Amino acid sequence: MVENIQKYVNKKMEECIVKFKKKINTIRTGRVSTDILNGIFIEYYGKKIELKKIANITIENSQTLKVTPFENSIQKLIEKKIISSNLGLNPISKGNTILIKIPFLTEERRKELVKIVKNDTEKVRINIRNIRRDAKEKIKKLLIDKVITKDKDYTFQSNLQIKTNFFIKKIDNILKKKELELMNF
Structure with missing residues (x-):
């Protein structure tokens, strides 16, 4: 049961990353793509x-x-x-x-695009945290129903936080890379 929740969390968080990458790749930088x-x-x-x-x-x-x-x-x-x-x-x-x-981007337009990317980044972070929250609720219900022990709950919660931190860091790295692309003339 817990393994299914872990697989589901992993799959959903990966999907968020893939969708985010696709979305920001449509935002043009100084290079033609x-x-x-x-x-x-x-x-x-x-x-x-x-x-x-x-x-x-x-x-x-x-x-x-x-x-x-x-x-x-x-x-x-x-x-x-x-x-x-x-x-x-x-x-x-x-x-x-x-x-x-493809016209050259002005500095003002580049800054606008960075704001758009940051806004999209925050939305993806929220999605990742919502996935974490949903998983925590499912595990809490299993604990209340005595399907799992407190030790198993603790292990799952800590692994879930590690996984969430990993995906948030991945999102932040994608953001930094896109920011550099946008601001380099």
Whole structure:
């Protein structure tokens, strides 16, 4: 029973880290990355499909992304979606490809992005702590129902705190790395 709770906690905390990494990878830094376009979905044959599944996205040069749709008929649709995505990007059609010049980030914009990342980081920390709280409640119930002993409860609680600290530290390291990426010109 306790082992199942431990596995569940580990799985949920790992999922939080993976989602957090995906989210902050969409926040652009001074370098061009294809991850910038990850959150864009296109209405394609009645379904919302992620852009990278219907187009080839590559890095043309240090400040340009190149999007090549698999079908020319959806090129205009992709352009409109990129413009309406609130990423501040301006796509330009060239033949059957779309070029996206990535503007340089101002210091003010970099600071705004750091605030956004810090806000996202705090949300993930809260999620990790909520997972810990839920696990503690489940173990407390097992202790009250006399399914486990006080020693087992103590061991679980200390291991849970160690695991929580580990994941919080992992989140903080990801934050530091992203902050450095954003603030380095």
